[in-house]
Amino acid sequence: MSAKKRFRPLWVILHWLMALLVFITFAIGLTSLTRTSNAGGKLVPLAVHMFLGIAIFMIVIARFILRALVFKPARRAAQASTLFAKKPAMLDQLNVYVHPLLYLFTALMALLGIAIALPANLLTTIVSGAPLPVTFDIYPARAWHGSLSLILLLLVAQHVLVAVFHQFIKGENFLGRMWFTKQ
Numbered sequence: 001m002s003a004k005k006r007f008r009p010l011w012v013i014l015h016w017l018m019a020l021l022v023f024i025t026f027a028i029g030l031t032s033l034t035r036t037s038n039a040g041g042k043l044v045p046l047a048v049h050m051f052l053g054i055a056i057f058m059i060v061i062a063r064f065i066l067r068a069l070v071f072k073p074a075r076r077a078a079q080a081s082t083l084f085a086k087k088p089a090m091l092d093q094l095n096v097y098v099h100p101l102l103y104l105f106t107a108l109m110a111l112l113g114i115a116i117a118l119p120a121n122l123l124t125t126i127v128s129g130a131p132l133p134v135t136f137d138i139y140p141a142r143a144w145h146g147s148l149s150l151i152l153l154l155l156v157a158q159h160v161l162v163a164v165f166h167q168f169i170k171g172e173n174f175l176g177r178m179w180f181t182k183q
């Protein structure tokens with residue numbers, strides 16, 4: 001596969017770093033934050049969740065700027081070949097919507113998290129170790145943060161399924177494009 005058909009190393013790094021951080025942030029949200037009382041033991045997972053969430057937001061912005069100004073990611077190699085000459089699978093047809101929505105919903109999740117943290121004064125609470133508010137449910141952004149997390153989960157699922165479909169079912173070197181290898 002030629003270099004032009006693969007992604008640049010910086011793009012590869014940002015992609016996998018973001019995938020990892022979103023996975024960890026989600027996992028902390030679902031296992032340590034959902035339906036657990038706001039006791040002292042929640043402070044550390046919440047602090048890590050917030051820190052990673054803010055890092056994700058910065059990566060989304062960086063990727064958006066890089067994509068718009070510096071370089072456009074490589075077009076899929078197979079588009080130029082006969083592989084996709086036939087009608088693409090429905091999963092593929094969704095990509096054109098899912099890719100921008102992944103940016104949008106990841107950024108929205110982080111912004112909604114910040115919209116809980118600011119009125120709840122969470123940054124000060126975490127630094128000082130003061131007690132957390134009894135519940136976050138009084139903040140309108142809390143319900144949105146929870147609901148949108150389900151939509152983001154569906155978007156990520158489509159994204160992963162497309163990769164699995166091309167890599168393992170169609171036998172294409174799909175993931176190779178999003179890695180540093182030369183072939």
Ligand code: HEM
Binds near residue numbers: 117149
């Ligand atoms: C893309 C980034 C993020 C993802 C994927 C994410 C995901 C989640 C998930 C899945 C939950 C549990 C939802 C539920 O129980 O309904 C949650 C809860 C929460 N998140 Fe995030 N989050 C992100 C960013 C942030 C940020 C940046 C902050 C704050 C600065 C934040 C603060 C919170 C808070 C305060 C809760 C509620 C905890 C509770 O109710 O006990 N999140 N998040």
